[in-house]
Amino acid sequence: MITVTVCVGSSCHIKGAREMIDCFNDFLTKEHLQDKVELKGAFCMDRCGEGINWKINDEIMTSSSAEDGAKMFQKRVLGELNRERRGQAGKEPSQG
Ligand code: FES
Numbered sequence: 265m266i267t268v269t270v271c272v273g274s275s276c277h278i279k280g281a282r283e284m285i286d287c288f289n290d291f292l293t294k295e296h297l298q299d300k301v302e303l304k305g306a307f308c309m310d311r312c313g314e315g316i317n318w319k320i321n322d323e324i325m326t327s328s329s330a331e332d333g334a335k336m337f338q339k340r341v342l343g344e345l346n347r348e349r350r351g352q353a354g355k356e357p358s359q360g
Contacts, residue, residue: 266344269305269318271309271311271317281330287331301341
């Protein structure tokens with residue numbers, strides 16, 4: 265499971281965080297990945313000057329626009345899922 269956390273603080277909201285979350289959701293629905301990726305909102309990540317801030321697991325990402333974020337999200341999420349799949353090949357499913 266990948267956790268994606270999007271800042272919904274006022275600065276990121278103004279830059280399009282809400283719109284970006286909608287793009288993320290559309291992509292997950294289209295690719296049937298809703299059970300593989302958890303989307304969460306978070307309050308200000310203390311990087312308001314940067315852009316729209318969000319995280320894939322613990323890695324902080326910054327996007328200049330919702331479209332930019334959506335592109336990055338698609339690429340990174342698919343990359344993470346491939347990596348998880350490879351890592352799990354031949355292993356017992358872990359607990360928790
Ligand atoms: S509002 Fe998003 S980092 Fe501050």
